[in-house]
Amino acid sequence: MAIEVTAASPGEILDKIEVVGTLTPKFQAEVKTEYTGVVTDVYVVEWVRVRKGAPLARLDSREVEADVAAARAAMLQAGVAAQRADREYERAVKLKSAGLATQQSLDDARTEKEAAAAAQDAAKARLQAQEARLSKTVIRAPMGGVVAERAVNVGDLVENMGNPPPMFRIVDNSLLELTLSVPSARLAALRAGQPLTFETDGIPGKIFRGSVRHINPATEEISRTARVIADVPNASEELKAGMFAKGLIFTGKRSNVLQIPRSALQNWDVTRNTAAVFVVSNDTARRREVRTGVVSGELVEITSGLTAGEMVVSGGAFNLRDADRVRVAPAKGA
Numbered sequence: 001m002a003i004e005v006t007a008a009s010p011g012e013i014l015d016k017i018e019v020v021g022t023l024t025p026k027f028q029a030e031v032k033t034e035y036t037g038v039v040t041d042v043y044v045v046e047w048v049r050v051r052k053g054a055p056l057a058r059l060d061s062r063e064v065e066a067d068v069a070a071a072r073a074a075m076l077q078a079g080v081a082a083q084r085a086d087r088e089y090e091r092a093v094k095l096k097s098a099g100l101a102t103q104q105s106l107d108d109a110r111t112e113k114e115a116a117a118a119a120q121d122a123a124k125a126r127l128q129a130q131e132a133r134l135s136k137t138v139i140r141a142p143m144g145g146v147v148a149e150r151a152v153n154v155g156d157l158v159e160n161m162g163n164p165p166p167m168f169r170i171v172d173n174s175l176l177e178l179t180l181s182v183p184s185a186r187l188a189a190l191r192a193g194q195p196l197t198f199e200t201d202g203i204p205g206k207i208f209r210g211s212v213r214h215i216n217p218a219t220e221e222i223s224r225t226a227r228v229i230a231d232v233p234n235a236s237e238e239l240k241a242g243m244f245a246k247g248l249i250f251t252g253k254r255s256n257v258l259q260i261p262r263s264a265l266q267n268w269d270v271t272r273n274t275a276a277v278f279v280v281s282n283d284t285a286r287r288r289e290v291r292t293g294v295v296s297g298e299l300v301e302i303t304s305g306l307t308a309g310e311m312v313v314s315g316g317a318f319n320l321r322d323a324d325r326v327r328v329a330p331a332k333g334a
Contacts, residue, residue: 002316002326002328002329003278003285003313003315003316003317003320003326003327003328003329004314004315004328004329005311005312005313005314005328006260006261006311006312006314007310008258008260008308008310008311008312009259009309010255010256010258010259011255011259012253012254012255013253013254013259013294013296013301014250014252014253014296015189015250015251015253015254016248016294016296017182017186017189017190017248017249017251018246018247018248019181019182019196019198019246019247020180020181020245020246020247021178021179021181021198021230021244021245021247022178022179022242022244022245023176023177023178023239023240023241023242023243023244023245024176024179024242025171025172025173025175025176025177026175026176026177026231027143027172027175028145028148028169028170028172028241029142029143029145029169029170030166030168031056031141031142031166031167031168031169031170032158032160032166032167033059033136033139033160033164034160035059035064035133035136035137036157036158036159036160037059037061037137037157037158038059038060038155038156038157038158039058039059039060039152039153039154039155039156039158040059040061040154041057041058041154042056042057042150042152042153042154043055043057043058044056044057044147044150044168045147046147046148046149046150047146048146048147049144049145049146049147050141050144050145050146050147050170051144052141052143052144053140053141054141055138055140056139056147056167056168057138057139057152057167057168059138059139059158060137061134061137064130064133064134064137067130067133067134068127068130068131068134071123071126071127071129071131072127074126075124075126075127078116078119078122078123078124079123081116081119081120082113082116082119082120084116085112085113085117086113088109088112088113089109089110089112089113091109092105092106092108092109092110093106093109141168141170142170143172144172145170145171145172145173146170146171146172146173147168147170148169148170148171149166149168150167150168151165151166151167151168151169152167152168173237173239173240173241174233174234174235174237175231175232175233175234176231176232176234176239176241177213177229177230177231177232178196178198178229178231178232178245178247179227179228179229180227180228180230181223181226181227182215182225182226182228184224184225184226187215187219187226189252190212190215190228190251191215191251192212192213192215193211193212194211194212194249194250194251195209195210195249195250196211196212196232196247196248196249196250197209197210197247197248197250198246198247199245199246200239200243200244200245201244202239202240202243203238203239208232208239208245208247209232210230210231210232210233211230211231212229212230212249213229213230213231214228215228215229216228228249257293257294257301258301258302258303258306258307258308259299259300259301259302260277260300260302260306260312260314261298261299261314262295262298262299262300263298263314264277264312264313265290265292265300266278266287266317268292270292273291273293274289274290274291274292275289275291275292276288276289276290277306277313278312278313278317278320278322279306279311279312279313280311280312280313280326280328281310283325283326283327284323284325284326285313285317285320285322285323285324285325286322286323287321287322288305288306289305290304291303291304291305313326315329
């Protein structure tokens with residue numbers, strides 16, 4: 001039987017873990033209102049880019065503006081009262097020093113002065129609270145990004161009670177997270193900072209890169225996998241949240257690793273890392289059980305069962321049986 005053979009040879013191998021996952025934005029915000037009111041203006045539409053602090057919408061502020069005006073008038077009134085109390089206290093001090101006022105009169109004037117000062121501080125605090133409320137009738141972007149969702153229109157009543165739906169959703173796609181599931185058997189090789197490459201069907205033919213940031217210390221009981229988070233820089237924002245990704249995490253590099261072609265393996269069980277090969281010696285093929293390791297392209301690591309230099313059948317083994325006589329076919333193109 002004519003066959004092709006390849007020598008089991010040592011080489012360098014990159015240890016890696018095959019992973020799949022989904023891209024999500026690292027930073028996003030759901031914008032809600034802190035006050036109940038009617039929307040009077042909406043300044044943005046979906047898919048536009050906004051900066052942090054940019055106005056998104058405005059609520060009816062007439063009632064709040066009236067409250068601010070009332071609080072401002074009350075603060076002015078409290079200021080006038082505080083000035084009058086200060087003058088009365090200063091006069092009481094002079095009269096007491098001249099012997100024309102009692103200590104009780106001076107104490108009463110001091111008490112009035114302190115009470116007026118406290119009332120002025122309280123009026124100022126009420127004004128600041130009303131001004132803060134007025135400022136929050138303008139809904140602003142809490143972060144820079146793209147308006148991914150706009151859920152309000154002019155005339156809508158928005159509320160701040162009962163966990164209402166967001167008015168806007170802002171997404172920053174410049175840095176994405178890739179959420180992956182890694183089998184528990186491979187967790188020992190994982191480290192934060194390890195490089196990652198992946199592809200996505202949404203942008204075929206292009207390789208993207210990232211790095212492992214977080215490894216969940218607990219595994220899921222049913223799937224026996226752990227959740228791993230990788231950071232993916234996306235300055236061009238070519239990648240979009242929600243894309244499915246398939247990639248590799250590179251966990252290390254080893255030298256003098258015995259490897260043979262995939263085509264040489266028979267009955268390969270990737271779960272148990274077992275397979276069989278036909279080893280050729282003296283024109284005879286002998287079947288031998290081997291254990292497999294890391295896959296690198298078309299080459300597979302052999303952890304036991306072979307030694308360097310042994311010739312294995314890499315082509316033509318379809319009908320081969322143990323102890324068959326074989327003839328090595330010339331290399332293609334020879």
